[in-house]
Each structure stands twice: as structure tokens, then as C-alpha cells.
Amino acid sequence: MSTEDRVLRKDLLSKVMTAREAARLIRDGITLACSGFTSCGYPKVVPLALAERVRKGDPVRINLITGASVGEELDEELASVGAIARRYPYQTGDMIGRAINDGAVMYHDIHLSRVAEQARCGFLGHLDIAVIEATAIMEDGSIIPTTSVGASPTFIHKADGVIIEVNTAQPMELAGMHDIYTPENPPRRQPIPITDPSQRIGRTSIPCDPGKIIAICRSDMLDKTRPLAAISETSQGIARHLVGFFNRCVRGKLYDDLPPLQSGVGGIANAVMGGILASDWTGISLWAEVIQDAIFDLIDAGKLACASATSLTPSPEGLTRFYRNIETYREKIILRPQEISNSAEVINRLGVVAMNTALEVDIYGNVNSTHTLGNCVINGIGGSGDFSRNAFLSIFMTPSTARGGTISRIVPCVTHVDHTEHEVHVVVTEQGVADLRGLDPRERAEVIIENCAHPDYRDALRDYYRRAVKNVGGHIPFLLDEAFSWHARYRERGTMLP
Numbered sequence: 001m002s003t004e005d006r007v008l009r010k011d012l013l014s015k016v017m018t019a020r021e022a023a024r025l026i027r028d029g030i031t032l033a034c035s036g037f038t039s040c041g042y043p044k045v046v047p048l049a050l051a052e053r054v055r056k057g058d059p060v061r062i063n064l065i066t067g068a069s070v071g072e073e074l075d076e077e078l079a080s081v082g083a084i085a086r087r088y089p090y091q092t093g094d095m096i097g098r099a100i101n102d103g104a105v106m107y108h109d110i111h112l113s114r115v116a117e118q119a120r121c122g123f124l125g126h127l128d129i130a131v132i133e134a135t136a137i138m139e140d141g142s143i144i145p146t147t148s149v150g151a152s153p154t155f156i157h158k159a160d161g162v163i164i165e166v167n168t169a170q171p172m173e174l175a176g177m178h179d180i181y182t183p184e185n186p187p188r189r190q191p192i193p194i195t196d197p198s199q200r201i202g203r204t205s206i207p208c209d210p211g212k213i214i215a216i217c218r219s220d221m222l223d224k225t226r227p228l229a230a231i232s233e234t235s236q237g238i239a240r241h242l243v244g245f246f247n248r249c250v251r252g253k254l255y256d257d258l259p260p261l262q263s264g265v266g267g268i269a270n271a272v273m274g275g276i277l278a279s280d281w282t283g284i285s286l287w288a289e290v291i292q293d294a295i296f297d298l299i300d301a302g303k304l305a306c307a308s309a310t311s312l313t314p315s316p317e318g319l320t321r322f323y324r325n326i327e328t329y330r331e332k333i334i335l336r337p338q339e340i341s342n343s344a345e346v347i348n349r350l351g352v353v354a355m356n357t358a359l360e361v362d363i364y365g366n367v368n369s370t371h372t373l374g375n376c377v378i379n380g381i382g383g384s385g386d387f388s389r390n391a392f393l394s395i396f397m398t399p400s401t402a403r404g405g406t407i408s409r410i411v412p413c414v415t416h417v418d419h420t421e422h423e424v425h426v427v428v429t430e431q432g433v434a435d436l437r438g439l440d441p442r443e444r445a446e447v448i449i450e451n452c453a454h455p456d457y458r459d460a461l462r463d464y465y466r467r468a469v470k471n472v473g474g475h476i477p478f479l480l481d482e483a484f485s486w487h488a489r490y491r492e493r494g495t496m497l498p
Contacts, residue, residue, distance in 0.1 A: 003218040006136040006166045015216045022163050022215035023049035028060045029085075030128035033119065033155035034074060037067035037311035037338060038265065038290055040319075041148030043131040043165045044073040044221040051077040061085040065124060067150020067310070067338050068112055068289075068382060069093070071224045079105065088124055089115050090380035101376045109370065109377070112289070113342035113386040116154035120185055130159035132206075133219065134166050135174045141210035142203075145178055146170045147223055147319075148311035149337050153182050153206045161214040169220040173326045178335045180206050194346050197260050197285045198306035200334065228293060228315040229267035231274065234399045237430030238268055239275030242355070242397065245426065245433045247279075250353070250393070260287040262347075262387050264356040265313055268397050270294050272355055277301060287352050289341055289383045291333060293318035296325070299332050308334045310341040342386040354391035356384040358398040358427075361452070362414045363445040363465060364476055365421035365436050367396050373487055374415030381418050388423045400429040400454040408457040410448060412464050413483035427452050441476045442469070 007013055023046055026032060036042025054060050063086040064078065072093060078084050079096040082104070089110030091097065099105040110118065118124055132152055135144040145152060146167055156162055181202030183189050193201050250259075258281055263269040273294030276284065284298055285305045290313035298304035312335075314322060322329055340346065347354075358367045359378070369384055371377050388394040396419065398409050410429070421444065427434040432451040436444050449461045464486075468477035 001168055001172070003166050003168060003216070006134075006168060007216060008139045009137055009141050009210060012137060012141070012210060012213055012216060015213055017215050017217065019045035019049040019217045019219075020053075022046050022217050023053050025161070025163065025214060026050055026060065026062065026129060029062070031063040031065065031125055033065045033127045033130045033151075033159055034070065035067070035130075035132040035145065035148065035150055035152040035155070036070040036074065037148040037150035038069055038313040039071040039225045040223045040312045041133055041146045041150065042066065042070035042074050042223070043133045043163075043219075044071065045165055045217055045219045046131050046163055047074040048077055051081050051083060054081040054083045063087075063125070065089070065115070065119065065127070065155070067115065067148065067152070069379065073221070073224065090382050092379045097378065107377065109380040111342075111381060111385045112338050112383040113344065114339075116151040116182075116337065116339040117185065119151065119154050119158055127155060127159040129161045129163060129214075130155040131163045131165065132156060134164050135170050135172060137164060137166065137216070138205050141208050141213070142205035143208050144175050144205045145335070146174060149178055149180065149335050150310055151338055153180055153337050154339075156206055156208050156212070157182070159212070162208060162212045163215040163217065164213060165217050165219040167219040167221070169222050171323060171326060173330060176204050177330050177333060178204050180204065180337065181340055182337065183339065192340060192343055192346055194340075195349065197287045197308040197350065198334070202336075223319060225314055225316050225319050228270055228318075231267065231271045234430045235268050235271035236275070238397050238399070238428050239272045241430070241433050242272055242395065242428050243275045243279050245428070245435070249435065258284055259392065260285045260350045260352045262286070262288040262352050262354045262391065263292070264382070264384060265290055265292070266357055268357050269355065272397065273298070277303065287341070287347065287350055289338065293321075296321055296329060299329055304332055306334065307332055308336060308341065310336055310338040338383070342383045344386065344390040347387055347390040348392075351392040352387065352390075353393045353395065354387035355395045355397060356388060358396040358409070360409045360411050360414050361396060361398060361427050361448065362411050363448050363461060364441045365424045365427065365444050365448065366414050366417050367419035367424055368414040368416045369418045371416035385419065388419050393425050394423050395426040395428060396424055397428045400431050400452060401457075405454065405456065408454060408461075410453040410457065410461065412461065412486050413478065415484075415487050431455075
């Protein structure tokens, strides 16, 4: 099917141009808002053309806003030519990460549920141009997204002009998978009418004023998703302990059946969902940001009732599998704007059990998920804060060690706090489970050390804790100098957590 066949509003065909021509519309100093959430649904040909324009000597630097991280054709290509001045709200690329940590790119980390609202209300400045990947443009000018929704509805609404990449490599069967609903801004906001993950409350395409569309470009580039790491013994151990905790403490006690689940991004999260597949659980529902490979396994096994998210985030093999079985999978999957998938209101109402990964956890239950040694950002807080702060049950998972066992991820004090002890209910490593609900900080310290720390580090952590109790006492016994000297040893070695 050609680009023209995907543009059902025929008076817009006059806007069709090459990506190079569209990139010429992007001026130095503007704010560019792009579709995409993780490495799915992001524009590709226009950013590549813009990077080539800069590489040939045209000095363009932009402020870049997306729904979350995006593929390398956007972040990495533009970062490689120095075309990004400021970045919101999340990223995962090597080049963009280095530029941020070197100070070449200003970076503002934002809870993903708040991005659209902040963009609408002017927190992030004026939106000049939105670049959106689309499956098709409908007769009314509305846009059918591709494999993510993210913050695209707000970007389209607020930007002065819209460039649309019509991706003919994306199947038309994506039409109907999306549920587009945008809440009012405060103080006029009404309740979001969702009481079950399978509910639909909006429309299947994103409204767009046809007069705003300044360019339409053809794309045939598929999402460049990231391979999943092989499931390690450590990840399997975490999954096993977590499933055991659910069977002991959740099913039949907190819930008669399973609550909606949320699982973050990455190998551990996918392994945990694989552990759930191996359990006897059925009727599983997902209320999350992303859909990874294990969700397809649950659908194939007849165990998944519904998966609601804002993006697909499978491996390359998983994406191929999705396209091959799209008629089956589309019946179980709903893609929504991220301010709905990550809404505090809906997460709280549904009683979601949130399962997210940590970079390090301290003995009192504080979690660092973004910075190594307190200063170098790895990616951003993403949606973990949206879920952990509002979930019925908030679980954080991490291996007990890093760098081949040379670094403990259970530490006296985290060097950066993303999630405080107030919102961390359970910590899981391959060593075991620390159920922190209802515990005093001193009780939490003992439970985390004995159940989650690697045996090689337990004595050192016990010794630190005993001396902290004896020397300073207090509600949270804390030896300031010693806690940070723990991390200084790794700085001296030149090592950082992965």
C-alpha cells in the first residue's frame, strides 16, 4: 500500500514531500515534540534527514520532547551531530547519555504521567513542531498511531505545525488497537472513567486539525527495538521468589484473585512475567506502560484477559511475532496515551501491583533507579514513580550484586533517591524477599540485609548497621561518613553499576 493510499483525506496529498524537504522546515532553536515511547512508534526518516542536514554544516540545535525513550534514528543520530540542546523526559541511548552527563545537553527528568499535562500547560515552553509516526491519516484528518501512543495527542494539539511520517511498513491492522482519551487540565478535570483494564473510553485515532499539517513523508522503516538479554539464573531466582511471595501473601489474602499487574522494562521484568506464565495463574490482566515478549506468551497460553499499555516494547523477534499474529494479539491489547496508562488515579482505583527494577536499594528501603554513584544519569525515572507511588502494592526487584559480584546493590545509603522508603513495600533479589509492610526502619534494615543482600556482603552490612545503632541511634540510624565511603571504594576503582 502506497503513502497516497494511507492518506484518506485527499486534499492533504499536496503536503506530501521528501523527508529531506520536511527536515528543512525544522529551524534552529525550536522545540520539537516527537511521537514514540521506548523504541516503538517514533519518527525515523525526518530525524535522519535532519541529522544529515546538520552533518553537512547547517547549525541546527533543537529542544527535543518525546513520550519516553526512542530509537537510535532519533536520539542517537541527533546527539551524534550535536543537534540536541535540551531533552525531556527520558532517554536510554549511549550518545545522548554521554552528552547529558558531559553537560552538552540539558536534561530534565520527568515522571512520564506528567509529560502531556506539563506540555499542555506550558511548563516545557512553546511546542513549535510535532513529528508523528502514523499508520494512516483518516478522512477527518485524524491520525492512527503505530506501535505506541505516548504523548502524541497532546503534541499534535499544542504544536504550531505537524509533520507526519506515514509508515507503510506498519500494518493497517493496527487500526482499532488505540484508545485515545485526553483529560481536561486542572481545575476542570473530571474523573477518568476506567474501572477495568479492558475498558475503552476514547476514540481509535488522534484528532488533528488538517490545517496544522505542514508535511507528510513516506517511511518504510520498522521500529528498531532492543534485544532482550538472555534470562539468567539471577533473573529466574528473582522471578521464583516473587511468584512465591504472591502465592503466600497476595492470592486469597489481599485479593481473591490476581489484581492487575504492572511490569517495567527489561530482562528482569520479562523474566518475572515468564515466571508468572509458568505458574497456575489465569485471568491475568496488565495495566502498565509497556508490553514485552512475555505478554505474547501469556496470550498464547490463554492466561491473559487484557493488556493495557501505551507502547509495545518487544524484542526484534517479539515484534516479528506480533506482526505475524496481529489478528490474535490485537484482540487482547489496548494502547492508550501515557497520561492514562500511567495515571495515578487509575492505578490507585484498579489496585495495581507494581513491579519495577532498582539500580540499588539501601537497608532502609530507599531506591535509586537512575544514577550511578549519585551523579551520572543512566536513563531517567520513567514511569516507575507513577506506579510505585500509587500502586496498591509496590515491589522493587534487583540482583543482589553487580559487576560479577564486586559491587553490592544492597547498600547502607543510596547515592540518589528516586523512590523513598514510604512507597517501597517489597524488595526482591535472587537471594529472597523482604516484605517491608508495617515495619519500623530498624526492622526494615534487618529484613533487607538478611533476605536480600548477597552473603558476601551481609557481614559488612550487619556491622555498619550495628555501629549506626550504637553510635548515633535515632529513628533511622545512619553513619554519614561511612555510608558514602562504601560507594567511594567503587569510585576509586573506576567502576559503576551497569
